[in-house]
Amino acid sequence: MRERRDMLELSTFQRDALNELGNIASCHAVTALAEMIGVTIEIAVPKVEVVAIEELQRLIDQDKIVAGILVELEGDLSGYLQVLFPARSAFTLVDMLMGRTNGDTKSIETDMERSALMETGNILASSFCSAIADFFHTTLMPTPPSFAFDMMGAMVENAIIAVAQMQMTDQIILFRCDFKDEKELTIHGYILMFPSFDAVKRILSVLREMVGDSDGNGQG
């Protein structure tokens, strides 16, 4: 039996670097979205959090209804990525994308509405991934997205399970980015990345090389 207790301890440098990475990637993603819908969008400073699986559920509003897409990441940095829009934001987005009057969309029922949101999520996910891939000089291929409109808790739970299926760890590194449009027209969203444990190790080792392993306190 292997004795393993893969507890992740990020050094201050690693945490800063990951935050910066999340920042760059989110900016790319949100810029793509802003161009698409022609609205200025602000992003809150993204946060990278290393959380235990059960904590994660406490960080989010589990009952909140969101429109979300899930993509699987293939390549060196495997894992899952989710883009979530709270219901109201999703409706506003559909109004914008489909040229409706703001306030027209009140539910997500037709395939047109679903696919509009799926495409939006996909654009965000793809630009997020390509920024991350550039940074690590690797490729990161998102699979075609799938869509759901339901409780946030269940969606995040789904991603957790998917990662847990790949390898057992009690912790998740979460890139979390909240954004909203300038006039608070209620476009608000989240990008959540759930890297596999192998991906996390790879990310950390690259970061370590970048500083020449000066403090050498990463886990080996």
Place this chain on the structure above:
Amino acid sequence: MTEMDKDSYYVGIGEMKVTHNPHQLIIMGLGSCIGLALYDRNAKVGGMAHIMLPESAGRCRCSTKRSCKFADRAVPILVDEMLRRNAAKSRMVAKLAGGASLFTTMDTLRIGEKNAEMVKEKLRQEGIRVVAEDTGGNYARTIKLDTCTGRLSVKTKDGVLFIESAST
């Protein structure tokens, strides 16, 4: 739903909780996880486990607190805890909900389905009857067990439905 009712306990992913009347046990936003509720109507003791994956086999990370992650381990652990709280196995009934598949890309993994199968298999081995079940589908559920009545309510984004009260 009224937030943070003081008589309510929230059962997080991979966790379990056993309590007695008048408390309520709640799991919010169940996707492909299974919410398993056990109830003894005489003792008015109820328990709930929030189960993530079917089997712990081959995985050494199943330490104490989160051991209810896996169906094969969660069922006996929950039953033991019920017994410790004066519930009797002969009177215990089971209700389960969840096991949905929200995203089509994850359909092939059939995690929800396998979870439900494993939970039922383990309950069979324990000799505990499943009196109500609401599993599968492609929607999320919030469930609540009332330990006064044994009633399990299931809420989806479209509304509330009760899955059978404790008639047995």
